[in-house]
Amino acid sequence: MQNQTEKLRVGVVGLGWAGETHLKSYLNLPNVEVVALAEPQEVRLTNVGKTYGIEALYTDYRELIERPDLDIVSVATPNHLHMPVTVAALQNHKHVLCEKPLARSGAESRQMVEAAQAAGCVLEVAFNHRQRGDVQVLKNYVDTGALGRVYHGKATWMRRSGIPGMGGWFTSREMAGGGPMIDLGVHVLDMILYLMKEPQVVSVSAATYSELGPRGRGSRNQTLVGTGGYEVEDLATAFLRLADGATLLVEASWAVYGKAADDFGVTLYGTDGGADITVKNYGWEDTLTIYNDTAGVPSEIRPRVWRGEGHQAVVRNFVNTVRSGDWSAHDGSEGMRRTEIIDACYKSALEGREVRVGE
Ligand SMILES: NC(=O)c1ccc[n+]([C@@H]2O[C@H](COP(=O)([O-])OP(=O)(O)OC[C@H]3O[C@@H](n4cnc5c(N)ncnc54)[C@H](O)[C@@H]3O)[C@@H](O)[C@H]2O)c1
Structure with missing residues (x-):
């Protein structure tokens, strides 16, 4: 991002219901431009690109992430790809809005939070229902x-x-x-x-x-x-x-x-x-x-x-955070804590006993 008046440039990875919802939410905002999409299903990629007038289309998300002109990447892939896509985007100094759950496990989430901290970039999770x-x-x-x-x-x-x-x-x-x-x-x-x-x-x-x-x-x-x-x-x-x-x-x-x-x-x-x-x-x-x-x-x-506005509010708040330059409290830690609790739930269910979170 060059300065406050320039448009933030966005790429969306994964174009199912969630990805298209992110895309539409960005398009409703001023000073934001969606410039690239990534999705391995070519028909879906072409159709969504055509519908919303977006020309830079990639079947491999790595090509999108490596574009030096992007400020923001939205990650709306199946859960197993949240961590690798997000970490790669952060390593390329993009701010990331990732769909929920942040990752499949607390350990994966921690890698994402550490990548956000190392890059000094925003990592936010799309908890749209709290915006009701x-x-x-x-x-x-x-x-x-x-x-x-x-x-x-x-x-x-x-x-x-x-x-x-x-x-x-x-x-x-x-x-x-x-x-x-x-x-x-x-x-x-x-x-x-x-x-x-x-x-x-x-x-x-x-x-x-x-x-x-x-x-x-x-x-x-x-x-x-x-x-x-x-x-x-x-x-x-x-x-x-x-x-x-x-x-x-x-x-x-x-x-x-x-x-x-x-x-x-x-x-x-x-x-x-x-x-x-x-x-x-x-x-x-x-x-x-x-x-x-x-x-x-x-x-x-x-x-x-x-x-309430659901994803629209999530995306607006995320963009406002990126614009604010005050990123310290937005490193994905909240999302990580939820996945650590869920880890403990699955461990407890498997072992049939009470489990301490993070044990
Ligand atoms: N916040 C919400 O209310 C909400 C609702 C639905 C889904 N979600 C979350 O959004 C994510 C996606 O869910 P969905 O329902 O849209 O699923 P979906 O299966 O409809 O869409 C996922 C898309 O990602 C694509 N994809 C797969 N591999 C990819 C890759 N390597 N690179 C780029 N794209 C790839 C798939 O082809 C598919 O189009 C999940 O994490 C899910 O938990 C959140």
Whole structure:
């Protein structure tokens, strides 16, 4: 980046739903120009390039990353490529916005954070759901101290029949790093840790199940996108202990026989008040309830929330951070902590015992 008035030049790597969403979000911003795309599927690459008028198209992401005229790279590939693509981009002095989860493991995430620190560049993770209107309102409310000390919380994302891309990279342990816990759980874990001001998670006791997926059940739209097997969990549940004695429950499913369709939310129990966000099928109205006492009797508040901007807000905030020049607090550490907690969940589930985060 030469100066504050020049346009930031962006490349997007991976052009599925997430990559195209990044691309559209950049195109809505002033002083940003998307100049290059990378995607190994040539038809998709050509179509997206044509749709958005982007001429520099690469089937090999390394060619995009080596362009000296790029300031920013968005990484929206399958999870196993987040680390190598991000580290390569950082080594070429690009600021990186990476899709969630930051990586398949805490160890991979650490390599990315170290690369960001060494390059002195921004590394941000796309946690778009924390940009929802209900989450932002609740965050402001929690920050006033009105809930008192939050001593227990729940974060859940439950799908009835929503295994994404059955047989493709999502259901490959090697490529995805896990199932719904790393895919959906990471969003609601992020949401609750953000609301609670980044408490330290000390230990985890978790269990995972793989009951429907391996029998070909629970696939979203009954689609088979690949020939791979079903190698990850379809339900995960975890009990987390925090440094201040508070506890959290985290639950995530892609497929389970239960009443949820595709529902997520958080619950906070505090010493002076409580709150929950209950989202059904990505709805946004009437999702937030705050609980306290009014004149000595239990009362409920239903704040009027707005939809929120999701990825648009993520991309805008990221671009503003890059422009601000104040990058020190944006090295991917937050995203790394989420992956370390998820590591502990999978280790606990495998070994059938409580595991300390980072052990
Ligand atoms: N934040 C969210 O709400 C959200 C939603 C969906 C997906 N995601 C994340 O975004 C990422 C992509 O998910 P998706 O649903 O778009 O998946 P997808 O499979 O639809 O798209 C991934 C794309 O990456 C491409 N790709 C594969 N190898 C590549 C390489 N070497 N170089 C460049 N591109 C390559 C694939 O061909 C594909 O087009 C995942 O990490 C996922 O967790 C986030």
